[in-house]
Amino acid sequence: MSSWGKYKPNESAKNSWSEEEAFEKLTTYCAYQERCPWEVKRKLFEKGIKDELAEKLIAELTSAEFVNEERYARSFARGKFRLKKWGRNRIRMELKMREIPETLIRKGLTEIDPEEYYDTLLTQTEKKWESTREPDTYKKKFKVTQYLMSKGYEMDLVKEAVESLISDQSQ
Known part of the structure; x- marks a missing residue:
């Protein structure tokens, strides 16, 4: 028997975060580039955090201005148009997939001259x-x-x- 069998790390322990650790890591994650609540929720899900705790963390990030959907929509529209040369329909579709409200999608699209x-x-x-x-x-x-x-x-x-x-x- 190989020695790997006994010393295999516990996958769930390796991937889970405490509430404090999650908030700290998410501030870095959101400061690095604009994020929307949908992306943050996905990240939390990967780390085994869901439901009320995920909603609480997202609310804290939003009140601390780490997450702002309008800012995200504007940045996303600008970036995808300038870098990937996407058209308005593709940008709108991608923002809808990320659960951004239609009013904010329209504001985001105004970033495109x-x-x-x-x-x-x-x-x-x-x-x-x-x-x-x-x-x-x-x-x-x-x-x-x-x-x-x-x-x-x-x-x-x-x-x-x-x-x-x-x-x-x-x-």
């Missing part, structure tokens, strides 16, 4: 058009449109961007 948004869409359209190897223009247009829709851009804007690209190339 409409001109910068359309310029980014045009850039993404050009890049995808150039990288798509498809001789049939109709199929290529479909593939580029599908890609941009999956990134969360609105259908009317995608259609406009693709059409403007095609008309620029035919001139």
Whole structure:
């Protein structure tokens, strides 16, 4: 028998936190980057903390301004748009998944400048058009449109961007 059998660490003891330890660790977790209550709840669940204690810790973090849903929504929208080039639909969907209220989602989306948004869409359209190897223009247009829709851009804007690209190339 190997010596590992006797000395296997207790998984639940290794992963659980006391209430004080949890609050201290969560302040660091929330100070590192913006977090929403949903993310904090997931972290607590991983550590075996749920129900009333989890709600109490989240309430304490919120009152101490470590967790703020509006600040989170604004930061999330800015970051995902600038870094991952996501469209408004994708950002809205991701925030809804994180249980952010619709009013705060709308506030978060105001962080995206409409001109910068359309310029980014045009850039993404050009890049995808150039990288798509498809001789049939109709199929290529479909593939580029599908890609941009999956990134969360609105259908009317995608259609406009693709059409403007095609008309620029035919001139």
